[in-house]
Amino acid sequence: MVNYNGTILTLAKSQLSIQNRGYKYGDALFETLKVVNGKIFFWEDHYFRLMSSMRIMRMDIPMSFTMEFLEDEINKTLFANDLLQSSARLRINVDRGEGGLYLPSDNAKIGYNISAEPLENPFYSIDTNASCVVDLYKDYYIAPGLLSGLKSNNKAIQIIGSIYAKENDFDNCLLLNTNKSVVEALNGNLFLVKDGHIKTPPLEEGCLKGVMRKQILALLAEDVNITVEEAPISPFELQKADELFVTNVIKGIVPITKYRKKHYTSDFAQTLINKLNAKLRLQS
Known part of the structure; x- marks a missing residue:
């Protein structure tokens, strides 16, 4: 109905x-x-x-x-x-x-x-046995600016990027803007973890103004032991990262397990999703 x-x-x-x-x-x-x-x-x-x-x-x-x-x-x-x-x-x-x-x-x-x-799961979880293999999608690029961050019905890049991912046996793809910076994944915002430093592209880069992105940034701001930066991400930084993960409201946090030859852990993402679920239980 x-x-x-x-x-x-x-x-x-x-x-x-x-x-x-x-x-x-x-x-x-x-x-x-x-x-x-x-x-x-x-x-x-x-x-x-x-x-x-x-x-x-x-x-x-x-x-x-x-x-x-x-x-x-x-x-x-x-x-x-x-x-x-x-x-x-x-x-x-x-x-x-x-x-x-x-x-x-x-x-x-x-x-x-x-x-x-x-939906099956009431709260968020990470399947540690699941793989999320990604690559860059470089056929078309996102324009920097706030208009690209709207949840509009014009999702051509996400559609053809998803077809590209399926044709090449990837679970997801990372999108670039016209400045050749990594902006987001096909279905969510991107976060990079390196030595306790967390990085995510700013909205001006053309990424989605994600609701889960906002929740994750708020949770990260509560931890004095880590630093958070909203700054452009170069493709060269991806293989140097300890963790990469994608966020959206339906799945919460999805750790990326492999990009090209680099394999990633998901320890930080697991800790973060536990904090997210704890926050939701307090609000329910």
Whole structure:
């Protein structure tokens, strides 16, 4: 069941028009949420990122789009899919409806839809037996700047990068910007660990303004024994690192196990994910 502008519909009846601007031009934004027993992880951060992204895209935000309204719509969707008492992956899409060419005919005509599917794990974990082999994806590059960090429906690089990874038996790929700096992975933000020093690309490099990235930076700031730096990462630094890991809201932290000839440990990532789960338990 899908929530289409506040109405619960079956998937068959919820099909978007081919005139929808999200389909025609990628004129849409989305948020991917993790929900456990009706509790939305980091809901405030997701909500404000969505509102900020809508402003950047010059969408007229409806007065009804309060945090409480959207949370009610999320719970309505979970209830319709019998997921209120379990773990779920949920996606909110916001678009500008129909009309116009590149210039919208009605900038205030904002629509939304919400879909949900079950997730296995309520909390985050690292499978120490799992591999995550990566390489650089160099066919196309991300433009530096905050526009690249939006969760928009224009994900061409991530799509063809994922196909490239599958064709070459990689589990993921690392993306570069036009300055040839490493920006992020296909599905999350990148962190580099070297001798107790943690590094992640700044938002200005073109990386996603990740909600989990924000949580990890906050956890790292609490530890006086490590230093954290938001700075560009050169491809040459990857093979010198002790650990590399990718973060996103659904999986939490995914350690990279191999890049080219370099193998990595995951001890720091495991410690960090334990802290993340402890924080979530305190908030639940």
